Amino acid sequence: MVELKDRELIIVFTGPDGSGRKTIADSVGSTLGISKVLSYATRKPRPGEVDGQDYHFITPQLYEQLHAGGEFIESVTISNNQYGLRDKDVEQSFQHNGCIYLILNPEGAEILKRMYGDHVIRLFIYADRQTVQTRQRDEGLSEEVIADHLSHYESDMSYQSQCEHAYENYDLAHTIFDISNTLEGYLKRDLVERD
Numbered sequence: 001m002v003e004l005k006d007r008e009l010i011i012v013f014t015g016p017d018g019s020g021r022k023t024i025a026d027s028v029g030s031t032l033g034i035s036k037v038l039s040y041a042t043r044k045p046r047p048g049e050v051d052g053q054d055y056h057f058i059t060p061q062l063y064e065q066l067h068a069g070g071e072f073i074e075s076v077t078i079s080n081n082q083y084g085l086r087d088k089d090v091e092q093s094f095q096h097n098g099c100i101y102l103i104l105n106p107e108g109a110e111i112l113k114r115m116y117g118d119h120v121i122r123l124f125i126y127a128d129r130q131t132v133q134t135r136q137r138d139e140g141l142s143e144e145v146i147a148d149h150l151s152h153y154e155s156d157m158s159y160q161s162q163c164e165h166a167y168e169n170y171d172l173a174h175t176i177f178d179i180s181n182t183l184e185g186y187l188k189r190d191l192v193e194r195d
């Protein structure tokens with residue numbers, strides 16, 4: 001487990017699939033200059049997805065090897081695929097930046113929170129069931145993947161009340177603006193406290 005220094009922050013974007021977590025996280029991350037730590041995944045890349053950009057796509061064999069070597073801070077199985085964050089990637093990111101961001105399902109967000117307490121800020125992004133379904137169809141995801149995502153929509157939604165902040169995402173620019181403001185508050189507080 002990576003030891004965090006006093007002011008280091010982990011921003012976790014969580015919520016149901018299709019709510020807009022990746023889109024928002026990457027926009028806010030680049031505006032505020034915070035670094036993303038990419039997960040490892042055993043699922044196959046979808047059309048348009050790029051290794052090293054969307055995930056580190058690896059084989060189940062390699063995943064198992066890394067897992068057995070204790071390399072993952074956090075590892076979950078979702079619909080027969082494994083997803084995890086590597087200790088060394090988190091450590092390396094903190095060498096360049098005092099604040100990193102992750103995109104995790106609620107299970108992963110909870111694991112990180114339990115590990116790192118106040119260092120973790122959970123931002124819950126959501127939209128209604130119909131909207132997330134339509135967005136995923138428009139994105140070109142298969143009906144099978146969408147049905148699988150929707151099968152845990154309600155349980156994902158129930159995590160909202162435990163998160164530090166929650167945002168309904170309909171007007172994208174508006175959501176990005178609100179989240180950037182919230183995070184600027186955390187980052188400024190950090191600068192003031194360092195003075």
Ligand SMILES: Nc1nc2c(ncn2[C@@H]2O[C@H](COP(=O)(O)OP(=O)(O)O)[C@@H](O)[C@H]2O)c(=O)[nH]1
Nearest residue numbers: 017039040076078083084085103104105107108
């Ligand atoms: N706990 C955890 N969740 C992850 C990790 N990487 C991705 N996820 C989330 O796990 C789910 C994976 O489902 P998938 O259909 O592959 O989603 P997508 O990659 O967001 O299109 C998504 O909700 C991801 O945000 C990880 O390292 N840990």
Ligand SMILES: Nc1ncnc2c1ncn2[C@@H]1O[C@H](COP(=O)(O)OP(=O)(O)O)[C@@H](O)[C@H]1O
Nearest residue numbers: 017018019020021022023135139169170171172
């Ligand atoms: N506010 C919004 N209005 C319309 N489309 C959106 C909005 N937010 C995200 N999207 C689109 O919805 C789709 C799913 O967003 P994504 O960021 O991949 O969600 P998640 O990471 O939560 O699965 C993408 O095609 C994205 O461009």
